[in-house]
Amino acid sequence: MSFNPDVLSLVMVFLAIFMTFCSSLYGGRRTLPRLVAPCAFCLCACLASIADDWLLFIVFLELSSIALVFMVGEKDRDTARYYLYTQLAGGGILLVATALGSVRGFSIPMGPVPEGVFPLFVLGLGVKAALPGLHFWLPKTHSQAPAEASALLSGYAVKMGIYGLFRIVLSSSTVLMSLGALMAIWGAVMGPFQSDAKRLLAYSTLSQLGFMVAAISTGTELGRIAALAHLISHALAKGLLFFSAGGLEKIWGTRDLALTGPTFRSHRWMFFAFLIGALSMAGLPLSPGAWSKGLIKLSLEGHDLILLALTLSGVGTSLSLCKMGYYGFLKPFYGAEKRSIPGVVPLCSGFSMALMCLAILSLGALPPFRPVGSSLSSVLPAMVGLSLFVLIPVPFRPLSRPKDVEDMVPCLGDLFSRFVSSVRKLHSGNLVAYLFTLVTVAFVVLNFLQNAMKTLRR
Amino acid sequence: MNPVLAVVAPLSVGFLVPLVHIFKKRHTGMSVIISAGICSVVSAVVALSGWDGVAVTMGGWTPELGISLMVDRLSGAFLLLAATGFPISLACSMESFGYSPWRFYVLFFLSWGAVNGIILTGDLFNMFVFFEIFSVAAYLMVSYPPRSWQAVEASFKYLIFGTVGAMFLLLGIAYSFMATGQLNLGILSQMMASVPPVTLSVIGGCLVVGLFVKSGTAPTHFWLPDAHSSAQTSVSALLSGVLVKVSVYALIRLSFLLFFPVMREVFSVILFLGTLSVILGHLMAFQQEDIKRLLAYSTVAQIGTILIGVGCASSFGVSAAVYHCFNHMTAKMGLFLVAGALAEDRASRDISHMSGLWAHRPLFVAAFALFAVSLAGIPPFSGFMSKWLLLLASTKEGHIVPALAIVAGTVVSSAYYLKVLRAFFSPSETPVPHRRPRPVSGRLVALLSVLCVLLAAAPFIPGASSVLFSVGDSAVDGASYRDVVLGK
Amino acid sequence: MRAQVFHRWIGAALCLSLGWWMWRGLIVSADPSLFGPAAYYVANTASDTGASNIVAAILFDYRGFDTFGEATVIYTTVCGVAMLFAKRRLRRSSWGLSPIVKRGMGMMVPFILVYASSIVIMGHITPGGGFQGGAVFATVTVLFCVIYGSKFEASRISPKVKEVIESSGALLFAAVGLWGLAEGAGFLANLDAGFSSGPIGSLFSGGAIPLLNIAVGMKVGAGLSTLFYSMIKILEDPAEGPPPEV
Incomplete structure (x- = not known):
């Protein structure tokens, strides 16, 4: 059991520190006890990403999740518990998988795992990285948590699952690739129909995670680099977007896009921050998102169906961002629904967002990875999305939200409690x-x- | 030191307490405390001096004719467990009852002696005799004080179940005596191979079922929640922390000595019922509103976890099980002490009435959180370490369902402990009725927390981990047991 | 009602089938002779222990430790029952029988006591022993309650005295055991620990076995008596007054 950082780990460590710093800054003036959870999260996340064997990785991953539970729980205890149980279950599956894989000794070294336990590892990491079907916790948690916790969740915590996939997937895997494509499509389809701003972003996270999974499962060096690049660019952009969604909530007292109004008039700077994040996410040239999406598409050369799916999901991403931009920042109030004085966003939140903007802009201008021509390729779906939103606005009005896997959770809970009470009847x-x-x-x-x-x- | 002293010392104290009470009434309390210290030291010395295997036979006879006592690493480990658990429980009962119920202390020491006897004995029938003493004392301690009818009812239920379990044990012993004419465990373990398979299966079934009943494994656990929750705080802590472990010890000892080479299916039974206990115990604990009942059901689940380790039928599994026994003892005793103190302060055991206790007794609540987190199996606390070893042990033998049950148990148990902690931390409108100072309980809880933290570090200390694994080796190795008992 | 009957039938069937599985496991040896340690006991008891009663020798010498435990079970039970009824006071619940019976009993008591002592003391040469003799001793105190009324015994023998007898019996047992340990012959050693064997069949034979019998007799006699007097504490006052004196 030891720690052994390599390049991938160091990138993760750097990202963890940066994201934690920004989100603590965003949270504003904090008392000492409330700084403990972010610091603990950062420490555990860093230790997890430099861990040299799976046991250590899982332990620190769990600890970082528990630290995050405290941050989520500041606002909503139920969501925090929900998050805790799902993460413990995922970690438990990973533990069983590690135990099964370690034929002798106490653990298996970080890296590829034995053939037999690979599916179990994918299952466990799938809970963390929200693979399709296992993503039931993600939209709820991301939307109910405080903005800084959501940013950490989306910007870093789910990436730990991706990091785990980085370590176990070294060869091409069609199943995983199609799962990634499915994720991308699913997130993109569900996103534009949400009325909750943070839920919308959560589904967009899902779709971007799909991009990463697909890229990793090519098994090539290019794919891994592409996924890593997308991991970074998405973390920055999504953090910024969650911060601005949190700003919306502070101003209007609600996340419901039907009730928010012309934020643009009172908080012009915030709209620009949102715009930077959104454009990077949609893949505008000279933004980190453009580079990374281009790399991913390059790495998937030859897998036409997957490429098509990713392109389609780009349309969905753009649609949902347009929706958030319009209803959250631009839409004027009509008649009776005029609201009184909007709230204010604290200065420190502004600083934090400015820091993120700076990071995104500098990364876009000076990409550390090889710039490629195909970075323009994601402009097309973005434009399609924008024009769709302008031309057919009706279905995207913030009215209700469609059903998803998580709506099955109460039913399962019902079944569970019925079973439990039948056990109780024995006594x-x-x-x-x-x-x-x-x-x-x-x-x-x-x-x-x-x-x-x-x-x-x- | 002669192992018999570890049995005779507590029993003699039990016989002496009435005399001291009659002739020197003022000194009862002091003498109880001092003799508890002596007994504890004697047990520890016996455990350590016999670490590499010591056997004596009563009355100077050969092992075939007389009754042998035997210390090896497995029994040494459990002796140490008893030597830690009993004084802690005694100190707590001294604080809550005072010195006046001297008969209670008589029962206490008699059960201590009986527990040491079960752990040390190398003779099947002698083990049954000590089981009887220990069970009778336990039934009676549960019913103390006799005023509360719940306690008497729970004690009655315990009596019925304990007697049925004892009958199964006795049947098993009778069958094995009928088949071999021997009672010495060392000799029996040699002769088991020559017993006809049908008889062997009856012996195995009866012994195992009897011990299941005594240790409260599901689905024969029905006495346990009542007994553990209706008893007084210190007795609950003792029952959950030490007394059920003794039956687990007997199960480990008998199953490995008698059935390990000849009838492996016994271990499948143990594994299956262990898994069932984990599932049932956690699910039932999840639904409890009474804090002590919740802890009692969690004991059922933890006993199941330990049995999973035993059912792996490997040295590694037994080591992990023993380690989990220690972790469970420290954490569950602490939980019961804290829960009992807080429930008394609130004058209610209902979890929904437990609000505002964080402001009332912050250190107790913090210790409760530590123990709960440890027992639920959150890294890096001691419960996680032992559960990880148990997971490794069960997957090494190819059993994946028990491993998944342990993991699912972690999720469920974190849910119910969180429910309790949430109640503790929530603010309350009504002030806590009364606050009796509890200096002794406070210190005991602090001691148990320190032990809990130290146990978590044990696997990382090279010496300690090799000691731990040698415990499992000594449990599995029937040949060296025979060598020591038969004096080769 | 119908369901209850049904359940009883199922229960009976289950128990019977359990019994059938166990029945199949029985081993009935064609050879009726003893084997294992039992054969050894039959052959060598006299020379090993000096007692002519093999059962007593097995109980108090070969497997004396078991007997120590068994006596402790009784001790535990007595102590526990006394604890359960500790808060109640012994009330008068009966006035006893007629003067004729009282007088008759008075004449019989010495004989019963002698009988009980003989059972205890000669446990190693005749059938009997500490358990049986102790039970007869306890019978005397029970008879006192029946014949002389419930308060009689307590006025003659204080419960504390019984407590002392019981505990000292148990301690005597342990002391004999520890004597053997001190002599280096092992706990509860008999002849090896220096107890003299004596001629077989005489009163002073069998080494420590008579001593242990006395210890168990004290434990059991006083214990059963305490048990009885603890349990009659729940009886109510008799409605009528004392019978007329003659």
Whole structure:
């Protein structure tokens, strides 16, 4: 058990520190106890990303999730618990997978895992990275958490799952690639129909995670670089977008896009910050998003269906960002729905957002990765999205939200509690029934042993 | 030191307490405290001096004729567990009852002696005798003080179940005596191979079912939640922390000595019922409104976790199980002490009435959080370490369902402990009725927290981890047990 | 009602089938002779322990530690029952029987006591022993309650005295055991620890076995008596007054 940082780990460490710094700055003046959770998160996340074996990685991953639970819980306890249980379950599956994989010794070194436990690892990391079907926790958590926690969640915590995938996927995997494409499409389809600003961003996160998964599962060096690049650019852009969504919430007291109004008039700077994030996300040239999306598409040369899916999801991303921009910042109030004085965004939040903008702009101007011609390729879907939004605005009005996997969770919870209460009925307090059970157990055990011994004798 | 002293010392104290009470009434309290210290030291010395295997036979007979006592690493570990748990519980009962219920202390020391006897004995029937003493004392301690009818009812239920379990044990012993004519465990372990398979299965079934009942494994656990929750705080802590572990010890000892080479299916049974206990225990704990009942059901689940380690039928699994026994003892005793103190302050055991306690007793609540987190299996606390070892042990033998059950248990148990902690931390409108100073409980809880933290560090200390794994080796190695008992 | 009957049938069937599985496991050896340690005990008891009662020798010598435990079970039970009823006071619940019975009993008591002592003391040469003799001792105190009324015994023998007898019996047992340990022959050692064997069949034979019998007799006699007097504490006052004196 030791720590062994390589380039990938160092990038993650740097990102963790930067994101934590920005989000703590965004949160404003804090008392000392409220600084503990972000610091603990940052420390654990850094240790997790430089860990040299899977056990250590999982332990610190869990600890960082628990630190994040405290940040989420500042606003909404129920969501925090929901997040905690899903993360513990995911971590538990990873632990079982690690235990299964470690034939001797206590753990397996960080890196590719044995063939047999690969699906279990994907399952466990899938909970963390919100693979399709396992993403039930993501929209709810991201939307209910405070803005700084959402930024950390979307900007860093889910990326730890991606980081894990980086370590186990070294060869091309069609299944994983199609899962990534499905994720991208799913997020892009669900996003534009949300009425909650942060939910909308959460689905966009889902779709961008799909890009990364698809790129990683090519198994090529280019794919890995592309995914890493997208990881960074998405973390910065999505952090900024969540910050501005948090600003909206502070100003209007709600995240519902139907109730927000012309923020542009009172907070012009915030709109520009939003614009920078949105454009980077949509892949405008000279932004980090453009470089990284271009790299991803380059790495997926030859997989036409996947490329098509990613292009389509680009349309969805652009649509949802347009929706947030219009309803959140530009839409004027009509008649009776005029609201009184808007709230204010604290100065420190502004500083934090400015810092993020600076990072995005400098990264866009001086990309550390090889600039490629195809960085223009994501402009087309973005433009299509914009024109769609302008031409057919009706379906995108913020009215309701469509159903998703997470709406099955209460049903499952119902089933679970029904099962649990049937277990409870066994404990009726009836001594005769208890003794009956005891004799039955003795009978079954005896029967089993005698049969087993009989087969042994033959 | 002669192992018999670890049995005779607590029993003699039990016989002496009435005399001291009658002739020197003023000195009862002091003498109880001093003799508890002596007993604890004697047990520890016996455990350490016999670490590499010591056996004596009563009355100077050969092991075949007389009754042997045997210390090896497994029994040494459990002796140490008892030597830690009993004084802690005694100190807590001294604080809450005072010195007046001297008969209670008699029962206390008798059960201590019996526990040491079960751990040390190398004779099947002798083990049954000590099981009887320990069970009778436990039934009676549960019913103390006799005024509360819940306690008496719980004690009655415990009595019925304990007796049925003891009957199964006795049947198993009778069958093995019928088949071999021997009672010495070392000799029996040699002769088991020659027993006809049908008889062997009856022996195995009866012994295992009897011990399941005694240790409160699901689905024969029905006595446990009542007994552990209705008893007084210190007794609950003792029951959950030490007494159920003794049955687990007997299960480990008997199953490995008698059935390890000849009937592996016994371990499948243990594994299956262990998994069932984990699931049932956690699910039931999840629904409890009564804090002590919740902890009692969590004990069922933790016993299941320990049995999963035993059911792996490997040295590694037993080591992990023993380690988990220690972790569970420190954490569950602490939880019961804290829960009992807080419930008394609130004059209610209902979790929904437990608000405002963080402001009332912050250190107790903080310790509760530590123990709960440790027992739920959140890294890097001690419960996580032992659960990780148990996961490794069960997956190494190819059992994936028990491993998943342990992991699911972690999620569920964090849910119910969180429910309790949430109640503790929530502000309350009504002030806490009364505050009785609890200096002793406070110190005990502090001691247990320190132990809990130290246990978490144990696997990282090279010496300690090799000691831990040697415990499992000694449990599995029947040949060296025979060598020591038969004096080769 | 119908469901209850049904459940009873199922329970009976379950128990019977459990019994059937266990029945199959029985081993009935064609050879009726003893084997294992039992054969050794039969052959060598006299020379090993000096006692002519093999059962007593097994109980108090070969497997004396078990007996120590068994006596402790009784001790535990007595202590626990006394604890359960500790808060109640012993009230008068009966006035006893007629003067004729009282007088008759008075004549019989010495004989019963001698009988009980003989069972205890001669446990190693005749059938009997500490458990049985102790039970007879306890019977005397029970008879006192029935014949002389419930308050009689407590006025003659204080409960504390019984407590002392019981505990000292238990301690005597432990002391004999520890004597063997001190002599270096092992806990509860008999002849090896220096107890003299004596001629087989005489009263002073069997080494420490008579001593242990006395210890168990004290424990059991006083214990059962305490048990009885703890449990009659729940009886109510008799409605009528004392019977007329003659």
